[in-house]
Amino acid sequence: MESETDALDGVVKLLKHRNLLDLAQVLQRAWLELEESDQYGSRLFSRLTTARVHAPIEDYERLRSLPDYDENELVRTFREIFPPRDHSIEISSVEFVVDTSAPRESNQALIAEIDAQRSLMIAVATGGPRIKSVNAEYQHRRGTIAAKLRELDVPDPNPFSDLWAWYGKWSSGDLPSYHSRRKFISELYGPLVDRLERGSPLRAAGIFREPTGWAKIDRNVNEIRQRLEQASTEEQFQAVGLLCREALISLAQTVFDPTKHKILDDVDVSPTDAKRMLEAYLVTEVAGGENKVARQHAKAALDLANELQHRRTAIFRQAALCAEATAAVINLIAIMSGQRDP
Numbered sequence: 001m002e003s004e005t006d007a008l009d010g011v012v013k014l015l016k017h018r019n020l021l022d023l024a025q026v027l028q029r030a031w032l033e034l035e036e037s038d039q040y041g042s043r044l045f046s047r048l049t050t051a052r053v054h055a056p057i058e059d060y061e062r063l064r065s066l067p068d069y070d071e072n073e074l075v076r077t078f079r080e081i082f083p084p085r086d087h088s089i090e091i092s093s094v095e096f097v098v099d100t101s102a103p104r105e106s107n108q109a110l111i112a113e114i115d116a117q118r119s120l121m122i123a124v125a126t127g128g129p130r131i132k133s134v135n136a137e138y139q140h141r142r143g144t145i146a147a148k149l150r151e152l153d154v155p156d157p158n159p160f161s162d163l164w165a166w167y168g169k170w171s172s173g174d175l176p177s178y179h180s181r182r183k184f185i186s187e188l189y190g191p192l193v194d195r196l197e198r199g200s201p202l203r204a205a206g207i208f209r210e211p212t213g214w215a216k217i218d219r220n221v222n223e224i225r226q227r228l229e230q231a232s233t234e235e236q237f238q239a240v241g242l243l244c245r246e247a248l249i250s251l252a253q254t255v256f257d258p259t260k261h262k263i264l265d266d267v268d269v270s271p272t273d274a275k276r277m278l279e280a281y282l283v284t285e286v287a288g289g290e291n292k293v294a295r296q297h298a299k300a301a302l303d304l305a306n307e308l309q310h311r312r313t314a315i316f317r318q319a320a321l322c323a324e325a326t327a328a329v330i331n332l333i334a335i336m337s338g339q340r341d342p
Contacts, residue, residue, distance in 0.1 A: 008032040008053075009146060009156070010081040011074075013229075017222055019211075023070055026062050029151040030055040031099070031143060051078050051091050054099040063096040107196045110148050114196075117141050117158070118189050124163055125170045125181040131163045138163050155225075157188055157316060159232040169232060187315050212334045214254055220247035221330065224323050237319040241309035244326040245274070248305060251330055252277035255337055260284060275306050278333070286336055298336070301328040 008027065015024035033052040055063055066074070071094075078091045120138055124131055139162055146156050160166040175181045211218040224243045231237050249272050256277035261284045263269050269276045279299065286295045308322035334340045 007034075007051075007078075007081050009150070011077050012150065013226065014077055014080065017226075020073065023066075023074060026055070026059050027053065027150075029059060029147065031147050033097075049091055051094045052097055053094060054097045057098050060096055060098040110145070111193060111196050113141055113145050113148075114189055114193055117145060118185050121160075121163070121166055121185050122182050125166065125175075125185075126178040131167060135163045154192070155229040157192055159230060174233065187317060191317055191320065212330065212339055214251075214334075214339065216250050217247060217254065217330060220250055221327060224326065228319055228323050231316070231319060234315070237315060240319040241322050244305055244322045245309045247326050248274040248278070248302075248309075248329060251333060252281070255281050255333055275302060278302055278329070281333070282336075294332075294336075298329065298332040301325045301332065305329055 008030065012024050012027050015021075015027070030053050033054060035050045035052055053063065075091070075094050078094055117138065120134060120141075123129060124134065142156075142158070142161070145158075149156050160169065169175065170181050170184075175184055211221075220243065224240060224247060227236070227243060228240050231240055252274040253271060258269075261277070261280040263276055263280050264283065265276075267276070269280075279302070282295050282298055286298070302325075305322055305325035305328075308318055308325065331340075
């Protein structure tokens with residue numbers, strides 16, 4: 001069965017994907033408890049379950065006063081995350097509970113939790129404690145970390161719902177040595193811990209988080225975000241790069257006009273040559289010395305995205321950089337084209 005932490009993450013992601021941002025935001029700092037009833041559902045072996053959402057008092061008040069439509073939408077979303085099926089649960093209702101525990105304010109507290117989780121993952125993968133003796137500790141800490149990251153609106157880079165899932169990764173042959181396992185965990189959490197230690201703001205600034213209005217491109221960006229959050233293997237990280245390539249092709253095909261934008265090296269450009277088309281667009285639409293820095297910034301982001309998406313080896317950092325550079329190109333072009341104008 002899917003863990004409570006992963007289930008609530010799934011609900012938040014699905015609400016965001018459907019642009020129900022107010023509902024998603026109110027669940028950011030909540031945690032989930034599933035309580036089974038004694039009755040069975042209408043489907044074979046389906047157990048009726050209450051999804052109990054524990055939220056800080058201000059969020060609890062918002063949840064408690066949701067209009068019927070929003071509350072029904074929330075129940076439907078929980079049921080989609082937990083679809084009834086054999087030997088599964090069936091969400092019968094969603095309840096809201098006030099959580100009066102004091103929130104953790106310091107990044108150091110979160111760093112300490114992450115360090116403990118990182119150490120535990122390395123220990124069990126390098127001859128340390130047996131999984132069954134520490135799995136509950138891992139899952140509880142995973143919930144604590146995920147709740148704080150949701151509050152900061154930052155995805156958890158750790159895709160492993162429990163230590164058995166982590167065992168499946170390292171025992172598959174991908175990480176044959178103790179050194180490779182330590183390196184993998186270091187790279188998994190490295191970027192997040194670096195930002196926390198620098199005190200960099202983790203919460204997105206909110207600038208242009210909304211869709212561009214270019215429907216296909218917005219779908220590409222949503223897919224990139226979801227795939228990056230879920231990726232844990234080299235092939236999955238490479239797939240993020242391919243999605244970035246498709247997003248830039250869609251962007252180029254949207255803004256490039258062959259009657260206005262002259263290809264710099266005079267070749268017959270193919271409809272999938274995003275780099276040449278976007279460079280031609282920038283030279284024409286952002287011309288002049290006063291736009292030199294903006295043009296250079298957009299081209300640098302384009303060069304980074306273009307270089308990373310073609311790498312045959314991929315880790316989280318490369319995939320995340322590629323996704324970030326691709327999003328930067330899309331937002332810069334959207335601004336330059338007037339698509340972001342009020």
